[in-house]
Amino acid sequence: MNNYARLPVAFARGAGSKLWDTEGREYLDFTSGIAVTNLGHAHPKVTAALQEQAGMLLHTSNLYEIPLQEQVAGKLAELSGLPKAFFCNSGAEANEAAIKLARRYSQLKHGAEKFEILTLHDSFHGRTLATVTATCKPKFQEGFAPLMPGFTYVEKELGKIEAAIGAHTCAILVEPVQGEGGVLPLGAEFLQGLRELCDAKGILLLFDEVQTGIGRTGQMFGFQSAGVLPDIITLAKGLGNGVPVGAMLAKEEVAAAFTPGTHGSTFGGNPLAMAAALAVLTAIEEEELLSHAVQMGEELQGRLQRLIEKYPFIIGVRGQGLLQGLVFDRPVAPLVSKCLDHGLLVLSAGEHTLRLLPPLIVTSAELHLGVTLLEEAIKETSA
Numbered sequence: 001m002n003n004y005a006r007l008p009v010a011f012a013r014g015a016g017s018k019l020w021d022t023e024g025r026e027y028l029d030f031t032s033g034i035a036v037t038n039l040g041h042a043h044p045k046v047t048a049a050l051q052e053q054a055g056m057l058l059h060t061s062n063l064y065e066i067p068l069q070e071q072v073a074g075k076l077a078e079l080s081g082l083p084k085a086f087f088c089n090s091g092a093e094a095n096e097a098a099i100k101l102a103r104r105y106s107q108l109k110h111g112a113e114k115f116e117i118l119t120l121h122d123s124f125h126g127r128t129l130a131t132v133t134a135t136c137k138p139k140f141q142e143g144f145a146p147l148m149p150g151f152t153y154v155e156k157e158l159g160k161i162e163a164a165i166g167a168h169t170c171a172i173l174v175e176p177v178q179g180e181g182g183v184l185p186l187g188a189e190f191l192q193g194l195r196e197l198c199d200a201k202g203i204l205l206l207f208d209e210v211q212t213g214i215g216r217t218g219q220m221f222g223f224q225s226a227g228v229l230p231d232i233i234t235l236a237k238g239l240g241n242g243v244p245v246g247a248m249l250a251k252e253e254v255a256a257a258f259t260p261g262t263h264g265s266t267f268g269g270n271p272l273a274m275a276a277a278l279a280v281l282t283a284i285e286e287e288e289l290l291s292h293a294v295q296m297g298e299e300l301q302g303r304l305q306r307l308i309e310k311y312p313f314i315i316g317v318r319g320q321g322l323l324q325g326l327v328f329d330r331p332v333a334p335l336v337s338k339c340l341d342h343g344l345l346v347l348s349a350g351e352h353t354l355r356l357l358p359p360l361i362v363t364s365a366e367l368h369l370g371v372t373l374l375e376e377a378i379k380e381t382s383a
C-alpha cells in the first residue's frame with residue numbers, strides 16, 4: 001500500500017555503520033533504521049545468537065515457560081530498577097500494554113472512574129488506535145475517527161499539567177526526549193517535577209522509552225540521566241537490533257494488576273526475539289557502549305555546533321547521546337534526499353529538524369565523514 005513516502009534506494013547488505021545498496025554503492029547509516037540497529041548492522045554477537053537459536057527453537061508460546069524470556073526480564077530488571085516485564089513485538093504494542101496496565105491498576109485501586117491518561121504536545125506514541133490517540137498530532141489522526149476516549153493533551157509546563165490532573169486522571173505518559181516531535185529533551189528538572197506531581201496526586205508516571213531506550217541517550221534508559229524512577233517504561237526499537245521485540249517494564253505493585261488472562265501476545269517474548277535481546281544487552285555491557293555513546297554524542301554535538309556557526313539558516317542543535325537534532329529555519333526534506341545522494345542516511349523529525357541517530361558503535365572517523373558529507377549536502381541545497 002502507498003502509506004510510505006519511500007526514497008529511491010534499496011539496501012542489500014550492512015556491516016557496522018555502513019550499508020551497501022543493490023548496485024554495490026556504500027552509504028554511512030546515521031539513522032540506525034530509526035533507532036533500531038543500535039549495535040550497527042550484522043553485529044557478530046547478535047548474528048551468532050540468532051543463528052544458534054534459529055537452529056534450536058523459534059517459538060513455543062506463552063502457554064509454557066520460556067527460560068530465555070526470564071533471563072532477559074532479569075537483565076532488564078537489573079538495568080532499570082523495574083522488576084517486572086511483559087514482552088510484545090513493537091513500540092505501539094508496548095505502549096498499548098502500558099495504557100492497559102495503568103488503567104487496570106488504577107481502576108482496581110481507585111475505581112472505574114480512573115481512566116484518563118495525559119500526554120504532551122509534540123508527542124509520538126505509535127500508530128494503533130489507542131497510541132495514535134495518545135499521540136498529539138492531528139496529521140496522524142485524520143480520517144481515523146472516532147479516536148479512543150480517555151486521553152487529554154497538555155502543554156509541557158508543570159503548572160498546566162497540575163491543573164489538568166482531575167478526578168479521572170490515572171497516569172501521564174511522556175518520552176524523556178521527544179523523538180519524532182523534533183528531538184526535544186524534556187530535561188531532568190521537568191522529569192523530576194513530573195515525578196513529584198504524580199506522587200502528590202497519586203497517579204502513575206509512564207515513560208515511553210521506545211526511541212530513547214537501549215543506550216540511545218548514552219544511558220541504558222533515558223530516565224536514568226534525570227534521576228527519577230517512573231512506574232512503567234516501554235521499550236522496542238533498539239531492544240532486538242532489528243528483530244521485532246517490544247517490552248513493558250513496571251514496578252512490582254503496578255505489575256500485579258496483570259493476572260493470568262488479563263493481557264497477552266502470541267509472539268511476544270519468543271525464544272528467537274529473546275535471543276536477540278539478550279545478545280544486544282550483553283554486547284552493550286561487554287563492549288562498554290554506553291560510555292562510548294556519551295563520548296561520540298559529545299563529539300557529534302560539537303561538530304554540529306560548528307555548522308551552526310558557519311550557516312545562518314541552521315539555528316540550533318539539541319539532543320542527548322546519539323539522539324541529536326539539528327534545527328533549521330526551513331524544511332529539511334530536500335536536505336535528507338541530498339544527503340542520500342552523497343551517501344549519508346539521515347532522518348527528519350518534524351518539518352525543520354534533521355535527526356541524526358548513528359549506531360552506538362560509531363567511530364570518531366565515521367562521525368567526521370558523516371558531518372563532512374552532511375556539510376556538502378547543506379552547501380548544495382542552500383546554493
Ligand SMILES: *Cc1c(COP(=O)(O)O)cnc(C)c1O
Nearest residue numbers: 090091092124125126179210211
Ligand atoms: C517509534 C516509536 C513508537 C512506535 O513504535 P513502533 O514499533 O513503530 O510501533 C512509539 N513511541 C516512540 C517514542 C517511538 O519513537
